[in-house]
Amino acid sequence: MRSARRPALGAMLLALILAAVLIGPAVWSAAPGAMDLGARNAAPDWAHPLGRDQLGRDFLARLLTGGRISLAVAAAAALMGTVIGAAVGAAAGMSRRLDAPLMWLTDIFLCVPLLPLLLIAATLFRAPLAAALGPQMGVFALVTVAIGASSWMGTARILRAEVRSVMQRDFIAAARLAGRRPAGMIAHHVLPNVAASLSVSASLAAASAILTESALSFLGLGFPPDLPTWGRLIFEGTPQLGQYPGRALWPGALITLSAVGIMALGDTLRDLAGPK
């Protein structure tokens, strides 16, 4: 009964937020970048339910647009991290020869402090990427790859342990005797058995990617200032916490709710995939 109620909650929360940020900007017609310098810091009214910010921009529109970017980064980075992590974890779990070097690599990545690394990456690659992909796509690619490439280690470790225990099972020995090649074994025998852990760790990665993107934007390393993301909105809102608490609290609440929603969804997936 317990697990039957939770999927509803997590999925509903996430669906609600997704619907808001995906459909929201289409329905809510106020442009997130349009300034009205005469109405700076205007109080909420019916036309602008969350008020206007320090440059007279509609805050609700910025919140919705910001969510799109933050969630897109989270999804793309989580996907990337999960794919890399799954590949490394499966390879280490199946091959004795690759196990030690791959786990050393994982340990090395775990040791490297994330934010300084991202700072260096931002300094080195921002200009070339912006030149190649355009300013906004360039930063999107940079942030996504940076977060994805620095968040696969947990997945790799969990997967390695899971794959190792699966590899001890009799049906693997049977498959091996039947002459299955490693690729086929991964696809048909290993992955289905570790899917639960994989989905949980993917959802955890997505949640932490939202937080990392916020941290980057909060430090001013993320997207350019004319592109709102939830992290940047918090960054801009913090100094005015005393007077306009909503500026920081709304994006903060949405980040929290998204992370909670994704985690609850991950829990559900685990319960569904591996009923004990």
Add this chain to the structure above:
Amino acid sequence: MPVRPIAAALALCLSFTAPAADASETSGARGRDGQLRLYYWQAPSTLNPYLSGGVKDVEAASLIVEPLARLDPDGQMVPWLVQSIPTLENGGVAPDLRSITWRLKPGLTWSDGSPVTSADIRFTLEYCTAPGSGCAQQAKFRDVAAVDTPGPLTAVLRFDSPKPHPYGPFVGPQTPLLQAAQFAECIGPRAASCTAANFAPIGTGPFRAVQFRPGDAALFEMNPHYRVDDQPAFASVLLKGGGNANSAARTVLETGEFDYAWNLQLSPDVLAAMAASGKGRVVTAFSTLVERLAFNLREPAPTPSTLRQAAPLPHPAMSDPDVRRALAMALDRELMVEIGYGAAGRVTCNILPGPRIYASRENDGCAAQDIARAQAILQNAGWTDDNGDGVRERQGKQLRFVFQTSTNAVRQDFQLLAKEWWRQIGVQTELRNIDASVFFSSDASSPDTLQRFGAHIQMYAGASDGPDPEAYLSGWACKNIPDRDNGWQGQNVGAWCDPAYDRLLDKLAVTAGLEERAELARTLNDMLVQNHVVVPLVDRARISAHSAALEGVRMNAWDSELWNVAEWHRMAQ
């Protein structure tokens, strides 16, 4: 275990407030107002300004030690320990500009009662210039060859080369007089180890140190030998450190626990809300700190590989003065000040806004925003939007610029405002913000620094060090263009080069007399501003707050904010 530090802090506060209670009971002129409580949220780490370049240390030390001349809130020199300011006219500065003669006021004494003599002046110079001393103010004494002491009150500073502005040493709070007797054993490498002297220097100022805890708090008591009979009005001064600008502002403006809070760079609406309670007053003072835009007249290099080319090309749009003029004209500086700085800033049209005699009046009225005129300027210069994409172009070159600055809430707001206004005149802007520690670093290998200028427009703040603008204005000389050959050093980030400007600078270097120098400086300023090499935006103030009951505060951005603390007193009940 956080209990122990708290208990220690309490004990400290109690022990510090005790003498105040005693003092307030005593009547009489000097020391009648009890304790003055100062909140410097960056706490001083030493009371010897020669061993620290930090503003906080210089300010705290200015309660105790004093220079020969101070600078008043207008940037004018005021004789402090001397009879008058030496000039060419009164014979204090030699006609060959190689020496300056300072005459001490008669009867001056140190806080231990011993007389101040010209030997102390000579000693202070020796103290700072001794090898291995680590003196932070060595640059101020750089060209001083020797100090002669023809009499106990007369000191002659002789320079290696003619100095048209000989007021570097012993003017301003960074280079006060030290007592020879106290620091005699602290010459050279031993300077830093003289803790007792560094934490309680003997001075001529209105107060002397009683207790000093580096990075935490300091207690001062009035100097019984101070030269003015009824000053200071306060018997003791408690200087408390720690916290941040926000909490410092609260203690003065909202709770009234402290009398004075220093350096409150807060958002204007935050500060205004605090000041609304009426417990305290926000005070500001302006010097030369100007927030400005710089235009890159060279083609910025997006990737390190293109730096290999011999000479960077002039940028086709930025090298057109009409484009720069239109960009400047599209800005509403009044609104920028209002949004970003409030009382802590004012619109300026000069890159050199002070002292008053150096401020040009030629550029008044620049602050008016005129979008229509900016559009017309671009149109007449041949920049037209032929393909209807909202961006003007000429001969295939579009007005698309990258605008970078450091990461800072106010600067990002300014970027967004400028982007919007420039959009209205047909200029498209891409914004970049770079972490301040990277942007302002002197790392020549980083492509994102102020000097490398990897964009077309950048925004930053800069100031003249001291009231004489020669060094500051030399920043725009041709030889100060940062490039690969000089390791990206120099202030002329936009690579503007005008031989006429350099010739005027050479003239300034040999011109004596304040009025003549000021005229040259104004001309140089006008050249920079009228050619739109830089666009001055905001003259930024030092901002502090004092309790409404405190009188006599004359906020000063040229000298220590505590420069006239001897005159501070409580309002009569």
